[in-house]
Amino acid sequence: MGAIVTDEGSKPEILSRIAQTTSAITKLKLIWKDRNITLRSKIRxxxxxxxxxxxxxxxxxxxxxxxxxxxxxxxxxxxRRLLNISYRDHISNQEVRNRIGQAIGPYDDLLTIVKKRKLRWYGHVTRSTGLAKTILQGTVPGGRRRGRQRKRWEDNIPEWTGLKLPDALRDAEDRKKWREVVGRASVAPLRSTRLRDR
Structure with missing residues (x-):
């Protein structure tokens, strides 16, 4: 699938995924415009x-x-491509979400799915005994650079769970308890489009 791993963080990989996603949905435009296919089927x-x-x-x-x-x-x-809505139609994002919800019922938005997957993987690795756990919990000698620090992978865990890393680590050892934490923490607040890069 051509995942990109660099020292620049996740942004290059995510921009690549966005480009691939946009290309894939464009190639299927005949399906999205087909009136004989129900909206529910199109979403699936x-x-x-x-x-x-x-x-x-x-x-x-x-x-x-x-x-x-x-x-x-x-x-x-x-x-919007799925619903054949143009940005010139002046239909809000909330209205788009409402139409999708009416077709399939309550659903997790894309950001929530990403958060759930990451938190579940964190719990899975924490409970394992392999190399992934060693890498995730290991440290290297030396200090961090001066100035504002680049966000690290594990920094998202306390943000989403409200737990300090040692507490999250302890809770993740218990599969049932961690599943409850993931369920509570994965509700993704809708970000403003005006937010700048952090």
Missing amino acids: LMRSLVTSIFLYACESWTLTADIERRIQAVEMRCF
């Missing part, structure tokens, strides 16, 4: 043929405010 097709491309290896991402905004934007782009 989008999740299996388009959303899966975007979510590949999302457990490894480090999310900033800018990246969260981009994830919400790509989801809206897909929904």
Whole structure:
């Protein structure tokens, strides 16, 4: 699937995923315009043929405010294409979400899915005994650079759970307890489109 791993963080990988997702949904425009296919079926097709491309290896991402905004934007782009809504129609994002909800009922938005997957993977690795756990919990000698620090992968865990890392680590050891934490923490607040990169 061509995942990109660099020392620049997750942004290059996520921008690549957005481009691939946009390309995939554009190639399927005949399906989105077909009036003989129900909206419910179109949403299922989008999740299996388009959303899966975007979510590949999302457990490894480090999310900033800018990246969260981009994830919400790509989801809206897909929904608008699905509903054949032009941006010139002046239909709000909330109205788009309402139409999707009416078709399939309550659903997790794309940002919430990314958060759930990352938190579940954190719990899975914490309970394991392999190399992934050593890498995740290991430290290296030396200090961090001066100035504002770049956001790290594990910084998202306390943000989303409200737990300090040692407490999150302890809770993740208990599968049932961690499942409850993931359920509570994964409700993604809608970010303002005016948020700048952090």
